[in-house]
Amino acid sequence: MEKAEKIWINGKLINWDDAKVHVMAHAMNYGTGVFEGIRVYQTPKGSAVFRLREHMTRLLDGCRVMGIDPEIEGKIYGLEDMIDAVKATVKANKKVDYIKPCVFLSGERAGLNPIGVPVSFSITCIFMGPYLSGVSAEEGAKVMTSSWHRPDNLCGPAGAKVNGAYVTSCLAKREAVRQGADEAIMLNSTGHVAECTGENIFICKNGKIYTPQTSECILDGITRNSVIEIARDMGYDITETQITRTQLVSADEIWMTGTAAEVVPVTSVDGRTIGSGKTGETTKKVYKKFQEIVTGKDPKYERWLEYIN
DSSP, X not given: OEEOSEEEETTEEEEGGGOOOOTTBHHHHHOOEEEOOEEEEEETTEEEEETHHHHHHHHHHHHHHHTOOOEETTEEXXXXXXXXXXXXXXXXXXXXXXXXXXXXXXXXXXXXXXXXXXXEEEEEEEEOOOSSTTOOTTTOEEEEEOSSOOOOTTTSOTTSXXXXXXXXXXXXXXXXXXXXXSXXXXXXXXXXXXXXXXXXXXXXXXXEEEEEOXXXXXXXXXXXXXXXXXHHHTTOOEEEEOOOHHHHHTOSEEEEEETTTEEEEEXXXXXXXXXXXXXXXXXXXXXXXXXXHHTTOOGGGGGGEXXXX
């Protein structure tokens, strides 16, 4: 990760090293915040943010789920305000490919009660590069099934990007790395395949594509939704359904999708080779089309790009 020059916080652009919160901030102690991850791509028309409006809409939805009113220092931030703030932050930095907006309870509070705690809104830009470094497009990722389960809807808002909820993802990621895998798959409380630590998952079997439905306690990923639409436009049959571990390991192809990860092939699950052990043809075609779209080379999907200039 390469840090940027400026961070936007509560309406002001400040130097990276000056972006601080108190150690007693409610979000620091209890994870009370919501965030997004958004990619920036270089196109023939300049820098463009991929599906910025959808990301910021989901951020506001997350605020509603958490009961956080986006009122920062007396100003209520709506969708257009947030979009403008993100664009201003990208403009203020030289090298950006990833943005992380976060609305969080920044007030100092020792107890769990979140009512009346002051709110902050930050926008951080970085240059991330490939999220799963070391994973080649041909060889794909090696994943393992984590002993940690994806938290279900009775444990918290599984469909929202709540800061504290990602502790489970961190535990699963640590487990995967320690076992020599690139990523971990988490099952839900019923034993079905849910998602990876930061990605949704797709399988391909006999020319048909399947992905866990949103009721399986997954994040309704924006890249996931994009790939579903893209693949259907390409003529593929896609079903959102329940997926078992047996279906997973017997798939012809598997890939992961996420804002940071984009589209990543999976060629091994729990030591079992998937398909030929190389990236499958369907995965390659979906990946190629996705890259054409995000870099502004397919005008049909230009509505998904928010140009900075």
